[in-house]
Amino acid sequence: MSKTKKYVRFTFYWKLLWQSLAIAAVLFQGFNQRDIAFDLFIACSITFLAGMALVQKLFDINLFNANKFDFIADERDAAILEKVNHTIRYNRDNIAYSLLIVGFFVFNSTMESAYKVILFAFFMVTATILPTCEYYYLWNKFDQE
């Protein structure tokens, strides 16, 4: 497996983990389970920071100071990256606008707060986990073509 593919796979699982912990923390906070929410928030932060340290160590990339081509091994990987980013940008913009419109109506409604928390968590999943999965899926798809 190339260095690029290893990096893409690593960052996929890393993002999935810390984003899931963040959403779980928000959910528990919304249902007034503050102790559990705090623990999840700490776990999320540790996962995030540990991942950044591992990326630096394993791939020699400083995420604070990186550009998108730092993990690219050659021109073919650069072409795949451009295709993936182009596809994702189009989808991400559509999802963001849809969420804004729906969110505006939902959070201004008279719905119970528990439902609002669940809906907010759903929005977070749509805004974070889905694009992460989409990026990984598209990368593998274009890599096979």
Place this chain on the structure above:
Amino acid sequence: MLNQIREMRKSQRFSQDELAQRTGVTRQTINAIENNKYDPSLALAFELAYVLHTTVQDLFHYDKPIRLSDKEI
């Protein structure tokens, strides 16, 4: 784009990995080029030709699609 890279590589006893290292790309890229799944840039095409001791014209063949207007001409 059709190419003779696999044949030329084997005739000179290079593995895909060796050719990739000599041309500064990954083995996956060499594999994709050999299987006509990726067209290299001009710079990479010249690099491949140089490493395989041949010319770009001998290494790559442009498979131009036939258009109706060409037939009429």
